[in-house]
Each structure stands twice: as C-alpha cells, then as structure tokens.
Amino acid sequence: DLVAALYAKELTTRFGDAEEVALQVQLADIVRGPRGTAEAKVTAFQNDRLHLDDMVFKVDGDPGKAAFLLHAAGSYQEPFDVQTRGVAALTDQVGRLQIDRLKGRFGDIPIALNRSMVMQRQGGAYLLENADIALGPGKLKASGAMDATMIRVDAGLEGMPLAWLKFVNGPELLGSASLHLDLTGPPDNPEGKIELRVQEIRLQDPSFQNYPPAALSADLTCAQKHLRVRTSLEGISEKPIKAEVDVPVSVSLFPLDPSFKATGKIRGRIFARLKLEDMAGFAQLADHILKGDLLVDLGLEGDPERPDITGRVKLSDARYEYLVSGTIIQDIQLDADVSGRRFLLKSLNATDGGAGRISAEGWLDILPKEAFPFRLDLAAESGTLLRGDELTATADGRLNISGSTRSGKLSGSLTISSAELRIPDSFPPEVKDIEIVEVNLPKGRAKSERTHRHASESSMHLDILLNVPGQFFVRGRGLESEWKGRLRVLGAAANPALTGELSVIRGRYNFFGKPFALKRGTIAFDGNMPPSPRIDVTTEHSRSDMTTRITISGTPDSLKVNIESDPPMPSDEILSHLLFGRSASGITAFQALKLAQAVGSLTGGRGMFDFMDRTRRLLGMDQIDIKELGGDTSVSVGKYLRENVYVEMEKGLQTEQGKVSVEIELTPNISVETDAGADANAGVGVNWKWDY
Numbered sequence: 266d267l268v269a270a271l272y273a274k275e276l277t278t279r280f281g282d283a284e285e286v287a288l289q290v291q292l293a294d295i296v297r298g299p300r301g302t303a304e305a306k307v308t309a310f311q312n313d314r315l316h317l318d319d320m321v322f323k324v325d326g327d328p329g330k331a332a333f334l335l336h337a338a339g340s341y342q343e344p345f346d347v348q349t350r351g352v353a354a355l356t357d358q359v360g361r362l363q364i365d366r367l368k369g370r371f372g373d374i375p376i377a378l379n380r381s382m383v384m385q386r387q388g389g390a391y392l393l394e395n396a397d398i399a400l401g402p403g404k405l406k407a408s409g410a411m412d413a414t415m416i417r418v419d420a421g422l423e424g425m426p427l428a429w430l431k432f433v434n435g436p437e438l439l440g441s442a443s444l445h446l447d448l449t450g451p452p453d454n455p456e457g458k459i460e461l462r463v464q465e466i467r468l469q470d471p472s473f474q475n476y477p478p479a480a481l482s483a484d485l486t487c488a489q490k491h492l493r494v495r496t497s498l499e500g501i502s503e504k505p506i507k508a509e510v511d512v513p514v515s516v517s518l519f520p521l522d523p524s525f526k527a528t529g530k531i532r533g534r535i536f537a538r539l540k541l542e543d544m545a546g547f548a549q550l551a552d553h554i555l556k557g558d559l560l561v562d563l564g565l566e567g568d569p570e571r572p573d574i575t576g577r578v579k580l581s582d583a584r585y586e587y588l589v590s591g592t593i594i595q596d597i598q599l600d601a602d603v604s605g606r607r608f609l610l611k612s613l614n615a616t617d618g619g620a621g622r623i624s625a626e627g628w629l630d631i632l633p634k635e636a637f638p639f640r641l642d643l644a645a646e647s648g649t650l651l652r653g654d655e656l657t658a659t660a661d662g663r664l665n666i667s668g669s670t671r672s673g674k675l676s677g678s679l680t681i682s683s684a685e686l687r688i689p690d691s692f693p694p695e696v697k698d699i700e701i702v703e704v705n706l707p708k709g710r711a712k713s714e715r716t717h718r719h720a721s722e723s724s725m726h727l728d729i730l731l732n733v734p735g736q737f738f739v740r741g742r743g744l745e746s747e748w749k750g751r752l753r754v755l756g757a758a759a760n761p762a763l764t765g766e767l768s769v770i771r772g773r774y775n776f777f778g779k780p781f782a783l784k785r786g787t788i789a790f791d792g793n794m795p796p797s798p799r800i801d802v803t804t805e806h807s808r809s810d811m812t813t814r815i816t817i818s819g820t821p822d823s824l825k826v827n828i829e830s831d832p833p834m835p836s837d838e839i840l841s842h843l844l845f846g847r848s849a850s851g852i853t854a855f856q857a858l859k860l861a862q863a864v865g866s867l868t869g870g871r872g873m874f875d876f877m878d879r880t881r882r883l884l885g886m887d888q889i890d891i892k893e894l895g896g897d898t899s900v901s902v903g904k905y906l907r908e909n910v911y912v913e914m915e916k917g918l919q920t921e922q923g924k925v926s927v928e929i930e931l932t933p934n935i936s937v938e939t940d941a942g943a944d945a946n947a948g949v950g951v952n953w954k955w956d957y
Contacts, residue, residue, distance in 0.1 A: 281312030300327035343372030374573030533565035557583025591652025746772025762792030
C-alpha cells in the first residue's frame with residue numbers, strides 16, 4: 266500500500282504561480298494491480314491569461330476503470346465555472362473516455378452535455394459517439410470513426426452567435442452561424458462537403474443598426490480529387506457578391522497527420538456590383554461618407570501560390586467626404602485593369618465639389634509576400650482640400666505615394682492658391698480629463714490601462730512642401746490680413762509635424778471702429794499636431810496727439826492682446842483717449858460701459874454688452890440699445906410687428922424725455938417714419954435710399 270501527501274504554498278513554476286497546491290494519494294496492491302484514490306487541489310493559480318480561483322480533480326479506481334471528477338472556477342478572458350465527471354479506461358490496446366456530465370458557464374454562456382459522450386482508441390481505430398453539447402443558444406453535435414481503410418465524420422454547429430468572435434479577437438458582429446461537415450471515404454482520398462451559413466450579420470456598434478443585415482453562404486466540396494468553393498454574400502449590395510474557386514488537390518487524413526496539397530492549376534472568379542454607401546457601414550469608417558457604383562469582375566488562374574489575375578475594376582459617379590476636415594471629392598470616375606499580378610490604375614478623375622480638379626494614376630502589384638508594392642501619382646488643380654470651420658484651403662500641385670503595406674512615403678509639393686484661417690470670436694471652456702482608477706480587482710489581475718482614440722502608429726512617412734505665394738487670409742476678432750510663406754509637413758502620418766512660417770503682406774485690425782494698420786506679423790508653425798500656430802502681430806493707429814499700438818500674440822485658442830501708446834499711458838487711459846478723445850475720468854456712464862467692453866475684449870472676455878444681448882432675448886425684442894445725446898443717456902427697445910413694420914420705444918435715464926417711433930417700409934427704397942414724444946411733439950418723415 267502507498268499513502269502520500271504533498272502540500273506547497275506560494276509555488277512558482279514555468280507554467281504559472283499558485284498560492285496553494287495540495288495532493289493526496291492512497292493506493293493498494295501496487296505490485297499486482299494498483300487501485301485507489303487521488304485528489305489534487307489548486308488555489309489561486311495564474312499565468313499570463315489564465316486565472317484559476319479553485320480547481321479540484323479526483324480519481325477513484327484502477328487503470329481498467331477509474332471514475333473521475335473535475336471542478337474548476339476562474340477566468341480566461343471571461344469568468345468561468347465548469348464541472349465534469351465520467352469514467353476513463355486505459356490499457357495497452359484500448360483507451361476509452363466516457364463523459365457523463367459536463368455543466369457550467371463561460372461568461373454569460375451556459376454549457377451543458379445533453380447525453381453521455383464516448384471517445385475511444387482501440388489499436389489503430391478511433392471512435393467518437395454522441396457528442397451533443399449545448400452552448401448557450403447554440404449546439405455542437407459530432408460523431409465519427411476512422412481506421413486504416415475508412416473515415417466517417419458527421420459534425421455540425423448550429424445557432425452560434427457571431428458575438429462570440431470576441432473570444433478569438435475577431436470583429437464585433439451580431440448574427441448567428443451554422444456549419445455542417447460530412448466526410449466519408451478512404452483516409453488517403455476522402456470526399457465530403459462543408460456548408461456554412463451565416464445569417465443577420467450586423468455590426469454591434471449601435472450607430473450602424475440602420476444598415477440592412479447581411480447573409481453569407483459558403484459551400485466547400487471535395488470530390489474526385491478536386492476542391493470546389495462557392496460563396497455568396499447578400500445584403501450589402503443590390504445583387505449578391507459571388508466568388509468561386511476550383512483546384513485539383515491531394516488530401517490525406519490518416520494517420521493523424523493530415524495533409525492538403527494543390528496538384529494542378531487553380532481557377533476562379535469573383536463578381537460584384539456594389540453601392541459604396543451600402544458598404545461604408547460595414548467598413549466602420551467613422552466621420553467618412555462614401556457613395557458611388559463599384560464594379561469588380563476578376564478571374565483567377567495558374568499556380569495556386571502565385572496565380573494570375575485578370576479583369577476590370579470600375580468606379581463611377583462616386584463621392585467621398587471626410588467630415589472632420591470638410592474634404593469633398595466627387596464626380597469620381599475610376600477605371601483600372603488587372604493583368605498578371607498587377608493592378609493598373611489607368612485613370613482616376615474627380616472634382617472637389619466645385620471648379621477644382623483631381624486626377625491620379627498608378628499601379629499595385631498583387632504580391633502578398635512582398636507586402637503589395639504600389640505607386641500612385643496624384644495631381645490637384647485648384648482643388649479645395651480643406652473646408653473646416655477654422656481653415657479652408659485650395660491648392661495646386663502633385664503628390665506621389667509609393668511603398669507597400671508595410672511602409673510607404675507620401676511626398677510632393679503643393680501651392681496654396683487661396684486659404685482662409687478664421688479665428689473664433691469666443692472659445693468653449695477647456696474640458697478636463699477624468700482619471701479612472703479601478704479598485705477591488707482580484708489578486709494578480711492587472712489593472713486595465715486607459716485607452717485613447719488615437720490613430721495607431723503608421724508606417725507611412727510624409728514629406729510635403731507647401732508654398733504660399735499670397736492670398737492666405739487670416740480673419741476674425743477684428744483682424745483682416747493677407748499672408749505669404751512656406752510650410753513643410755514632415756514625419757509619420759499618424760503624427761506629422763507642420764513647420765514653417767507665414768509673414769504678413771497687408772492687413773488691418775479693427776478695434777471698436779478704429780482702424781489699425783498691420784506693421785509687422787508672423788504666423789509660425791512649430792510642429793504641433795493638430796497644428797496650433799503661434800501668431801505675433803503688431804498694429805498701429807496714429808493721430809495728431811497720440812499713436813496707439815496693439816500687439817496680438819499666442820495661439821488661436823489662447824490669444825493675448827496688449828495695448829501701449831506714445832506718449833505712454835495706462836491701458837484704460839489709452840482706450841479712453843482712443844475711443845472718446847478724453848481721459849477716463851471725464852467720460853459718461855454710457856461711455857464707461859463701452860470702455861468696459863473694450864477692456865473685456867483685450868482680456869479675451871465677451872464684454873459688458875453680452876448682458877445687453879441676454880436682456881434682449883429675455884424680453885423678446887429684436888433690438889435693445891443705449892444711446893447718448895446732449896448729455897442725456899437713454900435706453901431704446903425695438904421689435905418688428907410685421908416684416909415691413911418696425912416699432913421703437915426710447916426713454917431717457919436722467920430726464921422724462923421719451924418717444925415712440927413707427928417705421929413702415931413701402932418699397933425696398935422708400936419708407937415712412939412717424940414719431941410721438943412725451944412732450945406731445947410729433948413728426949412724419951419720408952426716407953428714400955438707393956444701393957449702388
């Protein structure tokens with residue numbers, strides 16, 4: 266007899282680490298026929314991906330017949346808890362495993378064995394009987410036998426959710442799949458068929474739920490030493506996308522060393538007529554809009570490892586729009602031929618949605634081992650490439666893209682024929698990042714790192730020279746200016762650097778109705794991404810008694826405005842003399858409000874008159890204003906009663922003076938105005954105007 270016990274704590278092995286491991290063995294009659302019991306317990310085991318909270322394995326019997334029980338709980342991508350029991354037999358000639366119970370859960374997927382399953386090896390023959398396992402809403406069934414002369418397999422998967430693809434790092438899809446395998450014949454030349462049906466294919470992202478579901482069917486037949494594959498994809502185009510392949514093969518499945526080898530030329534064809542707008546949703550191209558008709562008609566023939574491809578690809582009446590930059594390319598006409606292993610772009614012509622033209626030509630070699638080498642030459646003629654809220658640009662020039670799917674380079678030169686950079690009147694408050702800390706994680710479980718929606722590192726390298734001969738306008742917050750210079754885009758496509766400098770040609774800065782001439786100015790790009798240029802502008806307003814200079818500096822989202830004068834004065838005195846021709850101590854209440862607004866604009870605020878705008882909206886008026894006349898300050902409010910009838914009421918703050926005015930537009934050029942005052946004075950006037 267033999268009795269043994271083993272206990273280990275904080276155990277470290279090359280397979281993983283465990284807090285506790287316990288093993289107990291009790292055997293009788295070891296020499297003539299050992300039989301007995303064994304029990305193993307493992308607590309808190311972990312390696313890179315597997316975490317076992319607890320595992321218990323028990324065996325009772327002898328090699329001819331031993332009952333076993335296994336229970337394990339932990340996580341492997343998802344939490345699991347599974348229990349199984351059965352009977353195992355192992356002799357020199359026969360190995361038999363019978364599983365009577367299998368029940369548990371993987372994540373939210375219940376698992377259950379519907380009846381006892383048997384796997385057996387006897388000599389050189391193998392047998393599988395009654396494999397019938399429920400997997401959530403799906404089911405796995407299989408049976409088969411194989412020996413030296415015959416193989417028979419009948420297996421199927423039914424109702425398997427596509428969402429389970431996440432367990433193998435697959436795409437996030439909805440839908441279900443079913444597969445059936447039927448295989449018979451001698452092991453060195455079996456014949457059979459695989460049928461795959463995938464229904465209601467959708468992307469899990471809720472923003473794509475309005476797209477129609479797709480369906481995929483595939484039939485693979487192996488007979489008479491030929492492999493034939495037929496596939497059809499429906500739902501993402503008006504007509505199914507069909508493909509077929511036929512290749513002579515040699516198949517061997519016995520002994521347990523399967524081989525598959527093509528023995529002749531491969532032949533195939535793929536045909537598709539697609540609407541790009543139907544495809545865009547499945548491609549998950551966020552912020553991109555695609556439309557157009559795509560025709561693909563390709564043939565395949567030759568060596569299976571390097572087949573020749575022939576056919577045609579045509580894109581017509583297409584449109585592409587990138588919402589982030591406002592880029593629009595429409596009227597796209599593409600014509601390409603495929604011959605041998607080269608995809609030849611014969612022509613690509615498009616417009617920018619206006620008068621601009623874009624064209625391209627190039628090639629791509631269909632050589633997977635060489636990562637698909639390619640070259641593309643593009644030309645733009647007055648093409649408006651950017652239409653953003655803050656930047657619009659039109660360019661002429663040529664670009665070249667060359668390389669492979671591993672690495673590439675985009676280079677060339679563009680001349681910016683016209684562009685406009687708009688400085689916002691005001692900026693939203695900065696949004697702070699919220700730090701996320703995960704707590705109460707199981708021991709040994711790594712904390713997940715925060716993920717950011719940054720573009721992955723790209724192997725595409727950029728080297729683009731931008732020439733700006735003029736007509737680069739910078740406008741906003743009182744600035745009206747034209748610039749010239751040279752810029753360069755250099756570096757990885759995922760994080761390029763924009764460098765260079767623009768200098769002012771001419772311009773002015775309007776500050777509360779006072780024109781300031783631009784004396785000097787630069788806009789310098791230092792390589793930040795997204796571009797945040799540094800602006801440095803000096804403007805000057807001169808009159809007989811003083812010269813005022815305003816300097817604007819900083820980036821578009823944090824501009825600073827500084828004011829100085831000759832002779833020198835404090836900023837509020839400079840503004841008072843500039844706006845009213847007098848010291849700040851001698852201005853009226855209304856002028857003080859205007860001065861406060863001017864000071865607020867210099868500090869980046871919205872000024873005191875933002876209060877006036879909120880009051881106007883609250884009262885439901887079309888206009889509200891503060892006026893000054895003859896030393897008296899008055900408030901006026903006005904509203905359009907009809908499209909051509911305007912009523913205004915005015916009331917003095919220091920006196921009892923007030924009046925009501927009514928203006929009626931008779932024609933676009935003639936209007937009649939009447940007013941009545943608190944002192945019983947009244948008047949009628951006829952106004953005539955002519956715009957030329």
